[in-house]
Amino acid sequence: MPALPEVIQTAAPLLLAHVIADFLLQSDRMIERKTRPATLALHAGLVLLTAALLLAPTTQEGTIALAILTVTHAAIDRIKLHFGDTLRPYLIDQAAHLLTIAAIALVTPTLWSDSLWTALTETSPLTTAMLWLAGFIAAVTAGGHAVAKLMAPYHAFWTRRRILGGGLKDAGKMIGQLERGLTYLLVLAGLPSGVAFLIAAKSILRFNATKDDRHVAEYVIIGTLASIGWALLTALCVTALTASLEIAAANP
Structure with missing residues (x-):
């Protein structure tokens, strides 16, 4: 083995x-x-x-x-x-x-x-950096595709109701990338509690848009939980892999 x-x-x-x-x-x-x-x-x-x-x-x-x-x-x-x-x-x-x-x-x-x-070069820091970068791309970009496909069945309904109209072009996509990127970096930095503040901040900023329409509220909740959940899972996997490398480097 x-x-x-x-x-x-x-x-x-x-x-x-x-x-x-x-x-x-x-x-x-x-x-x-x-x-x-x-x-x-x-x-x-x-x-x-x-x-x-x-x-x-x-x-x-x-x-x-x-x-x-x-x-x-x-x-x-x-x-x-x-x-x-x-x-x-x-x-x-x-x-x-x-x-x-x-x-x-x-x-x-x-x-x-x-x-x-x-x-x-010394290979241990290099492979660790590769894992960090691969995880970041997986969290931000691959996660964006996954969340978009998760929400796709509801797009026709939202379009008919014009629930999601009126915002800046691609703003939702950028917000998702930022929340996944920040979630990933917070976990890698050893600050997972910061994710709770991130969710709270988004909830406050979205409050006026969601308080009077259940459809928008459900959309935001599903999208946010899926987005942050993907980033969390990715960060935890990368953390486990890099920890194994660090243990091996410390005990040659």
């Missing part, structure tokens, strides 16, 4: 590569056109490029692992196209990508120790 710190160190750059390729480098247009083989191949190429840059393998084993990661990623995305763009397929798709990364790290845990980066 491979040592857990080795597995986490190998998984960290692969995880960061995944969230960068899926949520920063993949545009809405690419998502819409992914049924086209050329677009899917372009996305797979971005997955390979980011993983190669962040892992920097120096062995044949590492090259094979990246090839498997790329092909598997493309296959998972291709299968997802048959199930629509709703919350459940989205979550299953992301879970499948994470399981692929975990499997590669478990089977080939020495990929990071054989990486080019290990010869250039």
Whole structure:
């Protein structure tokens, strides 16, 4: 059984590569056109490029692992196209990508120790930083997609009732990103109680908009709890992984 710190160190750059390729480098247009083989191949190429840059393998084993990661990623995305763009397929798709990364790290845990980066710098702070950054992207951007898909079934009703009209363009999206980002950073900073103040502040600011309309109140409650809950879960997972690395570094 491979040592857990080795597995986490190998998984960290692969995880960061995944969230960068899926949520920063993949545009809405690419998502819409992914049924086209050329677009899917372009996305797979971005997955390979980011993983190669962040892992920097120096062995044949590492090259094979990246090839498997790329092909598997493309296959998972291709299968997802048959199930629509709703919350459940989205979550299953992301879970499948994470399981692929975990499997590669478990089977080939020495990929990071054989990486080019290990010869250039102290690797423990680097992998910790990769986990922090991957978690931040997952909390803010991936969480935004998840919450949007959760709330999507109600959009037609809200549009008919004009419940959510009249605000600044994309203000709701930005508010969600800010609350998830702040939640994530507060937990990583060891200040989880600050999340309660964040929820309280949003409740006060939204009070006038929600006090007279139950529909708006329910929308705000569901969206806020889902958004902050996603960020909390992400932060707790990253905290657990980084704690394992710190324990290993302190007890070599």
